[in-house]
Amino acid sequence: MQHFLTTADWSRPRLQSILDDARNLKAEPYQARLRNKTIALIFFNPSLRTRSSFDIGAHQMGAHAVVLEPGKGSWPMEFELGSTMDQTAEEHVREAARVLSRYCDLIAVRAFPQFEDWQVDRQDRVIHAFAKHATVPVINMETITHPCQELALMLTLQERLGMVDGMKFVLTWTYHPKPLNTAVANSALLIASKFGMDVTLLCPNEDYILDERYMGLARQYTSDQGRNLTVTHNIEEAYSGAHVVYAKSWGALPYFGRWDEEKPVRDAHKHFIVDSDKMALTDNGLFSHCLPCRRNVKVTDEVIDSPNSLVIDEAENRLHVQKALMSTLINS
Numbered sequence: 001m002q003h004f005l006t007t008a009d010w011s012r013p014r015l016q017s018i019l020d021d022a023r024n025l026k027a028e029p030y031q032a033r034l035r036n037k038t039i040a041l042i043f044f045n046p047s048l049r050t051r052s053s054f055d056i057g058a059h060q061m062g063a064h065a066v067v068l069e070p071g072k073g074s075w076p077m078e079f080e081l082g083s084t085m086d087q088t089a090e091e092h093v094r095e096a097a098r099v100l101s102r103y104c105d106l107i108a109v110r111a112f113p114q115f116e117d118w119q120v121d122r123q124d125r126v127i128h129a130f131a132k133h134a135t136v137p138v139i140n141m142e143t144i145t146h147p148c149q150e151l152a153l154m155l156t157l158q159e160r161l162g163m164v165d166g167m168k169f170v171l172t173w174t175y176h177p178k179p180l181n182t183a184v185a186n187s188a189l190l191i192a193s194k195f196g197m198d199v200t201l202l203c204p205n206e207d208y209i210l211d212e213r214y215m216g217l218a219r220q221y222t223s224d225q226g227r228n229l230t231v232t233h234n235i236e237e238a239y240s241g242a243h244v245v246y247a248k249s250w251g252a253l254p255y256f257g258r259w260d261e262e263k264p265v266r267d268a269h270k271h272f273i274v275d276s277d278k279m280a281l282t283d284n285g286l287f288s289h290c291l292p293c294r295r296n297v298k299v300t301d302e303v304i305d306s307p308n309s310l311v312i313d314e315a316e317n318r319l320h321v322q323k324a325l326m327s328t329l330i331n332s
Helices: 012-027 049-060 093-103 125-133 147-161 183-194 212-224 235-239 259-267 311-331
Strands: 038-043 064-068 106-110 138-140 168-173 198-202 229-232 244-248 286-288
Touching (some): 012 147, 012 311, 038 049, 049 311, 093 106, 106 125, 138 147, 138 311, 147 244, 147 286, 147 311, 286 311
């Protein structure tokens, strides 16, 4: 049994096999591979694409999805071992994961960081607790990484570009009025580097460089394939000759949990918005974003609505890659 918690645990060939199967499922959506199977979708945080694509994907494969929202439609949950449960939590993950494993063939979890202490949040305790106690495969629907989004992004790039080895991939920080999770940025870094792209991380200053865990993996993946990982704070340098520009906002880790202190730094970099002038520096570059996206804050209407925008294709491909993933995990 193998979980899908991060693509760092999966080789490029195995990930490519999921992408290849996703193409098959995209061409023939209704394949009853998972007839009479059940997946529990546990949402500690809101969702539009993830919730709908997993639910619909399970249906198209003949499976049944059960959506649970701890603290709303299901009991609040505790994750610390040895804790005295005299606060709001009624259910411990030790029981919840094992009971759901008796009911279901897969468990998928969405649990964002608490945004108080990065040294705690980077341990990804919620998803790892489910993986520890469940007796069926567990899927990460976004915690501090978003591996399903990675698969959708790479499928979309391969559809438009073919094999992407050696192409320039720019992951650019963008302004947002609130500091956001680093999950999609971490994941974009991982998948682009694992699939042999030359990766550039563009951010306002060193405070916005991502966690060393993901920077280190990206350096390793690019180096192993004769590629490069570049960090720059120079907008023109980053965009120049890019084949893909991937936009995302995230919070600066040194300010984690102290967002009021970060705000002046963040507010000084609204010019990191993706616009047509910057895209003109690229090599007819493609643009994408994971969605939801604040128009004319992160990216201009002109760019997101252009023929080179992949945002809708990438969102659609969430459905196909997740179907292939569910099939892979259950059949293995």
